[in-house]
Amino acid sequence: MKDKPTILEIRNLTKIFPGVVALKQVNLDIMQGEIHVLVGENGAGKSSLIKVLCGIYTPESGHINYNGQPYKPQTPSDAIEAGIRVVYQEFNLLPFLSVAENIFFEQLPQKYGFVDFKTLYRKTQNLLDAVGLDVSPDTPVELLGVAQMQLIEIAKALSSQSKVLILDEPTATLTSREIDTLFDIINKLKAEGVTIIFISHHLEEVFKIGDRITVLRNGETAGTHTTDSITIPAIVKLMVGRSMEEEYPFQDDVQPGPTVLSVEKLQCTRNSPPLSFGVGQGELLGIAGLVGSGRTDAVRAIFGADIKYAGDVIKNGKVISIKSPKDAVNNGISLLTENRKDQGLVLDMPCQTNITLTDLNEVSRNGFLQPAKEMAVAAKHVDELSIKTPSLDQWVRYLSGGNQQKIVIAKWLFRNTDVLIFDEPTRGIDVGAKYEIYLLLWELARRGKAIIIVSSDLPEMLGICHRMIVFSNGKITGELRREDFNQEEILSMAYSGYIHGDNDRNNTEMSA
Amino acid sequence: MNAKKISYLLLREAGIGVALVLICIFFAVAEPKFASYANLMNIFTQISINTVIAVGMTFVILLGGIDLSVGSVLALCSVAAGLIITNEALPPGVATTLAVMMSVIVGASCGLFNGFVSERWKIHSFVVTLGMLNIARGAALQISDSRTIFAFPDGFSSFGAQTVFGMPVIFVMALSIVIIASIVLKKTVYGRMIYAIGNNEEAVRLSGHRTILYKVSAYVICGGCVGVASIMYMLRLNIASPILGVGFELNAIAAVVIGGTSMMGGKGSLIGTFLGASIIGVLSNGLLLLGMGDFARQIVTGLIIVIAVVIDTYRNKVLIKLQQT
Numbered sequence: 001m002k003d004k005p006t007i008l009e010i011r012n013l014t015k016i017f018p019g020v021v022a023l024k025q026v027n028l029d030i031m032q033g034e035i036h037v038l039v040g041e042n043g044a045g046k047s048s049l050i051k052v053l054c055g056i057y058t059p060e061s062g063h064i065n066y067n068g069q070p071y072k073p074q075t076p077s078d079a080i081e082a083g084i085r086v087v088y089q090e091f092n093l094l095p096f097l098s099v100a101e102n103i104f105f106e107q108l109p110q111k112y113g114f115v116d117f118k119t120l121y122r123k124t125q126n127l128l129d130a131v132g133l134d135v136s137p138d139t140p141v142e143l144l145g146v147a148q149m150q151l152i153e154i155a156k157a158l159s160s161q162s163k164v165l166i167l168d169e170p171t172a173t174l175t176s177r178e179i180d181t182l183f184d185i186i187n188k189l190k191a192e193g194v195t196i197i198f199i200s201h202h203l204e205e206v207f208k209i210g211d212r213i214t215v216l217r218n219g220e221t222a223g224t225h226t227t228d229s230i231t232i233p234a235i236v237k238l239m240v241g242r243s244m245e246e247e248y249p250f251q252d253d254v255q256p257g258p259t260v261l262s263v264e265k266l267q268c269t270r271n272s273p274p275l276s277f278g279v280g281q282g283e284l285l286g287i288a289g290l291v292g293s294g295r296t297d298a299v300r301a302i303f304g305a306d307i308k309y310a311g312d313v314i315k316n317g318k319v320i321s322i323k324s325p326k327d328a329v330n331n332g333i334s335l336l337t338e339n340r341k342d343q344g345l346v347l348d349m350p351c352q353t354n355i356t357l358t359d360l361n362e363v364s365r366n367g368f369l370q371p372a373k374e375m376a377v378a379a380k381h382v383d384e385l386s387i388k389t390p391s392l393d394q395w396v397r398y399l400s401g402g403n404q405q406k407i408v409i410a411k412w413l414f415r416n417t418d419v420l421i422f423d424e425p426t427r428g429i430d431v432g433a434k435y436e437i438y439l440l441l442w443e444l445a446r447r448g449k450a451i452i453i454v455s456s457d458l459p460e461m462l463g464i465c466h467r468m469i470v471f472s473n474g475k476i477t478g479e480l481r482r483e484d485f486n487q488e489e490i491l492s493m494a495y496s497g498y499i500h501g502d503n504d505r506n507n508t509e510m511s512a
Numbered sequence: 513m514n515a516k517k518i519s520y521l522l523l524r525e526a527g528i529g530v531a532l533v534l535i536c537i538f539f540a541v542a543e544p545k546f547a548s549y550a551n552l553m554n555i556f557t558q559i560s561i562n563t564v565i566a567v568g569m570t571f572v573i574l575l576g577g578i579d580l581s582v583g584s585v586l587a588l589c590s591v592a593a594g595l596i597i598t599n600e601a602l603p604p605g606v607a608t609t610l611a612v613m614m615s616v617i618v619g620a621s622c623g624l625f626n627g628f629v630s631e632r633w634k635i636h637s638f639v640v641t642l643g644m645l646n647i648a649r650g651a652a653l654q655i656s657d658s659r660t661i662f663a664f665p666d667g668f669s670s671f672g673a674q675t676v677f678g679m680p681v682i683f684v685m686a687l688s689i690v691i692i693a694s695i696v697l698k699k700t701v702y703g704r705m706i707y708a709i710g711n712n713e714e715a716v717r718l719s720g721h722r723t724i725l726y727k728v729s730a731y732v733i734c735g736g737c738v739g740v741a742s743i744m745y746m747l748r749l750n751i752a753s754p755i756l757g758v759g760f761e762l763n764a765i766a767a768v769v770i771g772g773t774s775m776m777g778g779k780g781s782l783i784g785t786f787l788g789a790s791i792i793g794v795l796s797n798g799l800l801l802l803g804m805g806d807f808a809r810q811i812v813t814g815l816i817i818v819i820a821v822v823i824d825t826y827r828n829k830v831l832i833k834l835q836q837t
Contacts, residue, residue, distance in 0.1 A: 303718075305717075305718055324717075324722065325717055325718050325719070325720050325721075326720045326721060326722050328720065329719075329720030330720070334720075335718065337718055342712070342714060342715070343714050343715055343718050344715055344718070345712070345715055346708050346711045346712045346715050346716065347711070347712065348711050348778060348779070349707070349708060349711055353704070353708065357708060357715075357716065357719045358719045358720060360701045360704065360705075361701075364700075364701045367700050367701050367702065368699055368700050368701070369699060369700065369701060369704060411719065415720070
């Protein structure tokens, strides 16, 4: 490896967003023709780094050398022209067009102003052979499976003579057999001299495919190692890194009481494993796990936002029937959804309208709204939560992220349910607002509410929860009480469903 | 109230009103006959039916839907009511009452069908109501044997010719419906839900509401309004016919859009819709007085609709800027 030249030299790269530093002085060398793996927790900076490389983000400082030349892409097409190409997790294909048209969409061969299909299909066939895909160039993309679409994306990347190919979680939706095929192709590309940057959550496969591994943590590089010189536990340790800081207000005067809400053998879909857990009065229960591990699916099923396949929801010892969010709210359960803009707020309506939306009966008489009462309710909540808004009449679209989140909290406080489920309550908001939300969670616990928190921010969960359950690949892989909290252990539980998951994958493959 | 707030309110509420006044002044100057009592009564009568249909249409469009079937449903309602009102076996008073009820029930049922099918199977209302457009027209022709029904009871015909406070009775009916519906939209929980769902249905559903009920109800209200409009049509022309109402959906949609209601849902008002219907009526009447032919009038009306929407888009941008500051 040492004798190979460096193709990408990243020096002191910094990218700042309002309220958060996404990349801090990142240094990274990518060798010509290697398979370089990037790992890190959610929000560690992997996506930001890729987006800088492919010209979507412009870094605040630092520089990149590419083949020895300074490289400053302004747009994605600059990056493509330079030969750096990303295959994203979400595909970017036009379903009704053919394979060939998709691959050469940006540069269709032409003759007299018409598409030259003969050349198009010949070139496409060459690329399809290169990625080992056995479909006809004129097949519409919508007829292909996920794995085939993945290969089309790779073929598309190769069509523009890419020298560096970045694969963003390419295996997330593939079965183990498809992953093996993909790895064969990646190795073949490597043999042809293409440099590959590979991003994945699945640590085991990372060791199968990668030459070197770089761990990102909180926007910084936490070390680069060759795959034969490091182990999975060591990688996990690097990913977790820092010790916990005192930015979380754990308050031990609140002791959890008897169980208020529990689920028995909850199955979100037919093939998902049954889940059972409960939350007590005055308890803060954390649900940890990776994005896509089934945490959101589970809480949405409890709330009736999606229809569950099987299982019981038990409130205060009685099985309750929840077929819609309305049933859940009437039974004293509320859900603060992870996506506040699409699911939590009516953006083009004022603060008071959003706050009272959960309980309009409270601010109306005989079906007629009582504006004075409504304003009073809104003013009280805006004051209590110190929501910063020029006036109550302001559309919530124009509030900051933290204040929008507080409006969502206000509307559920107004409804005053005994169980509150928070899905990613602090995502995308600044540190100050986060702290206020933690204090608020404690205040709610003190009032005897049962609280479930889903969060991808593990330090935050370690800081504020009484108890934590860990989801991995749709299953519950662990449960820890506060006195046993251990970041490393939780993280390995969060990954465990994927590491030992090959059997499951085969099973789903068989039954599908 | 500072200057910014006043300009905000003026822009939001008065834009179409100012346009209407300017158009009226233009016609009054260009053609003195325009401002005569007789002609104004004429305009009031002409805009009444479109106004009532457009009120119903506003509910549907506020929810991001559309109802293309209103013209055909109007014909079906009128035929159903006409067959009852001309039934010799019933005393005229009873026949009239039953006919009115029948018209509203038929309209509301068609709306129920539209709303239920599009919400239950998540089909865009454009398609469902396009189907209803054909179904209702066919049904109207079928049950009436494709004949025009006339010779209504004397009491019914003379009621239609009356005036209240010097205004035609059907205009008073239309105005009352605008006012009642406007109160429903602005002052009640139901109205609040219509606006909120139109803005973000998923957020409202996840706030613990059964949004589908509200959505279906809007189509029922639209159908009910068409039922009322059909009675007004019969009061005005003293006929019921299966070929009535062709193209009415386009006038109603135009009134709603000129009135500033967003086709994406969630934003708009009934006062705007009423002013929109008035602009269409005034234009059509005024241009006729100026001696413009049918075809040219259609061109002008079409242009006005497009211009109104362009202005409205620009106005919304300014409004958003004012909101931000």
